[in-house]
Amino acid sequence: MSDHTSKQFDAEMEAIRSGVLTMGGLVERQLARAIDALGEDEDTRLIDTVAADEQTINQLQVTMDQQCAQIIARRQPTAVDLRMILTVSKIVNDLERIGDEVKKVAYKAAGIRGNEPLTRMRYFDVGRMATGAQSMLHKTLDAFARLDVGSAAEVVDDDDQIDLAFNAIMRQLISFMMEDPRTISAALETVFIAKSIERIGDHAKNIAESVVQVVKGTDVRHASAEQIRAEVASE
Amino acid sequence: MVTDMEARTQPKAHATMLGSAQPGAMPPGTGEEPAPPLKAESRRLSFHYGSFKALKDVSMPVHEHRVTALIGPSGCGKSTFLRCFNRMHDLYPGNRYDGQIVLHPDNTDLLAADVDPIEVRMRVSMVFQKPNPFPKSIYENVAYGLRVRGVRNKNLLDEKVEESLRGAALWDEVENRLNEVGSNLSGGQQQRLCIARALATDPEIMLFDEPTSALDPIATASIEELISELKKKVTILIVTHNMQQAARVSDFTAYMYLGELVEFDKTDTIFFKPRRKETEDYITGRFG
Numbered sequence: 001m002s003d004h005t006s007k008q009f010d011a012e013m014e015a016i017r018s019g020v021l022t023m024g025g026l027v028e029r030q031l032a033r034a035i036d037a038l039g040e041d042e043d044t045r046l047i048d049t050v051a052a053d054e055q056t057i058n059q060l061q062v063t064m065d066q067q068c069a070q071i072i073a074r075r076q077p078t079a080v081d082l083r084m085i086l087t088v089s090k091i092v093n094d095l096e097r098i099g100d101e102v103k104k105v106a107y108k109a110a111g112i113r114g115n116e117p118l119t120r121m122r123y124f125d126v127g128r129m130a131t132g133a134q135s136m137l138h139k140t141l142d143a144f145a146r147l148d149v150g151s152a153a154e155v156v157d158d159d160d161q162i163d164l165a166f167n168a169i170m171r172q173l174i175s176f177m178m179e180d181p182r183t184i185s186a187a188l189e190t191v192f193i194a195k196s197i198e199r200i201g202d203h204a205k206n207i208a209e210s211v212v213q214v215v216k217g218t219d220v221r222h223a224s225a226e227q228i229r230a231e232v233a234s235e
Numbered sequence: 236m237v238t239d240m241e242a243r244t245q246p247k248a249h250a251t252m253l254g255s256a257q258p259g260a261m262p263p264g265t266g267e268e269p270a271p272p273l274k275a276e277s278r279r280l281s282f283h284y285g286s287f288k289a290l291k292d293v294s295m296p297v298h299e300h301r302v303t304a305l306i307g308p309s310g311c312g313k314s315t316f317l318r319c320f321n322r323m324h325d326l327y328p329g330n331r332y333d334g335q336i337v338l339h340p341d342n343t344d345l346l347a348a349d350v351d352p353i354e355v356r357m358r359v360s361m362v363f364q365k366p367n368p369f370p371k372s373i374y375e376n377v378a379y380g381l382r383v384r385g386v387r388n389k390n391l392l393d394e395k396v397e398e399s400l401r402g403a404a405l406w407d408e409v410e411n412r413l414n415e416v417g418s419n420l421s422g423g424q425q426q427r428l429c430i431a432r433a434l435a436t437d438p439e440i441m442l443f444d445e446p447t448s449a450l451d452p453i454a455t456a457s458i459e460e461l462i463s464e465l466k467k468k469v470t471i472l473i474v475t476h477n478m479q480q481a482a483r484v485s486d487f488t489a490y491m492y493l494g495e496l497v498e499f500d501k502t503d504t505i506f507f508k509p510r511r512k513e514t515e516d517y518i519t520g521r522f523g
Contacts, residue, residue, distance in 0.1 A: 004520045076479050078506045078518045217508030 024141040034106040050106040057099040087210040094203040101196040112189040129165040136204040155208035162201035274299035274470040280334035304485035312494040321359040322352040360433035364445040366425030368417030380436040403431035423454025443473040
């Protein structure tokens, strides 16, 4: 995209774009720490760091929304600029929500130590699901940075995998709980963790859809994966 | 006046949303509204100022009871194009039109040699950039077009003057001073007087050439409000340098560059997702 006649406008647009990436980087770091917290020998200090990151992310959300509102008020942006600002405002919300979910994962993970079979499951299956969500998040931020609708469409596909993993974990937990009622409370906590990770996948998917909206100008929020692929492929 | 209820039940949905493409699956009112009927259209219109070709094969529809805005950088031909609609260029020698401007529903080609330009200007009136009231009273400014047409009946003139001044949202401010000179009014009032003058002959199309560029923001807002009212009665074409103004008042927008029509579409589309990169560069301020 070529530059605006107004260099200051360019600088303001670049500031919100790089703000998303900064915020995204923080959320990614926070998620990596939460995944560590799922491990068997997690360090409780990790939880404090995750909580501190969450504060910073919340603050960034407020700042970014202000910046978007100011550009709208001062520049009356149109077309691609308008789509970018509307999208940034949505992405910032999704990132903040991911931050919330990550915090929940970290806290719940710390709360359910000790129950042997569930700990193993948490480490392997839930951990794998979390890694999947992590790579979705990375890919979707990358798609935003490069305005790459192709990889945005892949993220939408990846979300189906996360949903499948979530269903598999639910089935497993149900069999644990039926076999041994003493696992119920830990199993319920694990349900919450898995649900949070599934939500992270959903938010990453929302961000990917927002990228398509910036580039293509089409709202693909309620479209199927096939429709999105077709839209991305269209001229 | 659209009530809240109507606004809720009949959204003006122009946003493209995927996933609702199945026929019959869409809730009523969310589809694209059909394009309104044509009031006029230019067909392969070219225009020459002597040897300079200022318009190149411009074909564009003008929809009835809608506001169509012409935007583009200085010298792109938008004012030239606008002026073709009431044969303003006839006043200077050496100018030449090619192509047609067809006025519906009677299919009159406004540019045809046997069409009287005076008659064209009765049907297609014009408001200029700077308010230009005649050095006459407010009343006579508005009555002028009718007098030229041969109307002598005092009652009819009174009626038409009041109706036109009301139509231009000026009546309440001038009803007790109709005999004062038009140029005593403020800039915004003078411009509304010119609109009343243009309305008096019951035109079918009104042309506005940068009607607010000499006005302050409040007067500008009142003219813009007036334009949205006027479109219920007439079809409007407006040239504006102010892109936000085009976005605010128009239903359709045409982007012109170097005498060519680059893109014509619904205003909602032009300002959110134009098809052509040249349009996008211009409206986002990346031009030049």
